[in-house]
Amino acid sequence: MPSYQAVLFDFFGTLTCSVQRGTAHQATAELLGCPSAALTEVLDRTYYQRASGRLGNAEATLRWVCDQVGVHPSDRAVRAAVASRHRAVRADTRVRAEAVPVLAALRQRGVRTGLISDCTHELPAFLPQLAVAPLLDVCVFSVQLGCCKPDPALYRAACRQLDLAPAECLYVGDGGSQELTGAVRAGMTAARLAAPDLVDHLAFNVDRSWHGPVLTSLAEVLDLLTPVPCTVPA
Template sequence: MSFSAVIFDFFGTLTPSTPAGIWDEHAARSASPLGIPMQQWRRALDESFPERATGALGDLSQTIRTLAQRCGIDPDDDALAAATAARLASQRELFVFRDDALDALEQLRSRGLRIGVLSDCTIELAETWPTLAIAPLVDAVVLSCQEGRRKPDPELFRQVARELETPTSECLYVGDGGGNELSGAAGQGMTAVMLRESDWADNDAHAREDSWPGPFLTTLSNVVSAVGDPPLITA
């Protein structure tokens, strides 16, 4: 069985893992203009992730206002603008790719494979995506905040395969296991492989499949070898 497409998770897969301390630091930046204690704001962000990841709270400014009100604060326009800017800036710091990410995608494309990205994410990534260096290398991007559903919803996996014009059986899915994505991909007929980089244990991920029994790779560069002829990972 050969592959026609490779689909990547975004956070912790194409990007380095994000430990809890970084999330705390970033929360502090957007909490400060609102006058909300960091831990209270971090809790509001964490608890609202299911809503934010499905776009249920609107654009970023609307999201910040709603969460501030849940914390008992009705911010004025200046405080809201400052908090929104701080949140967007801190999130964009996470959109930095692993050292071998761009090269791996370029090599996969040179071999004729189509590339997809499927991410559980909030509106900040959707707003920033067109400016990212990786965007021209990706044939189909499916973001939960735009689709109104999260992994492991079967429709997300079917949708990215449709946009890649590739049967799910010919798709290799690569992710760190957050959001039960590997089981979700496998359930739709994809070959799922865990990316278990050296920073894997540092990642503060949602519902990660730590006990994933299937195959795993240790670098994105290994993905290129895995889809060689013959492939090291087989369906």
């Protein structure tokens, strides 16, 4: 069993519990003046376009979404809807109970930690408020880098920030966005988190044919590691 120097995690559905859109999203639709179902359909259909960050900032992106829905709210309404959407996505986000203990245990073992997430503008804004934030050495967000998983640029960016080779890193995710096969193609070892709550998880472009390691709990990540040798001064 290899001695990994770092473990890189997906965020939604991995460091967090299963994600579904909650009732708070209704307020965003109301501010934009469109049916909630119409907004949800466009959000689902355009996820990767929005998560790539290529549509501009949060306001420009939501304005583009409105064009797809066929509504034309005022600038004031769009600004209010951006804040509403931020609150709604934050409300959907519940960090797994074992996330902080696992990240802390990895760091105690001398293993570095990181995050690679497909996301829209909300996550980079509220991640610093979460308990996992101080336990992550690097964070790579698709909306900031300009591409989504399984693009190797995301994995390489994390390795570059850690000054590690891909082979020295373990990647853990629920399998959305073909992230596991993407990690393997980038030169990493990957493991799929298949926790029971993920049956109803909102995910796109899932790795359906994954045949690699499968974990039923985030805590099982620790079982994939061997102790990192300590260097004893001569």
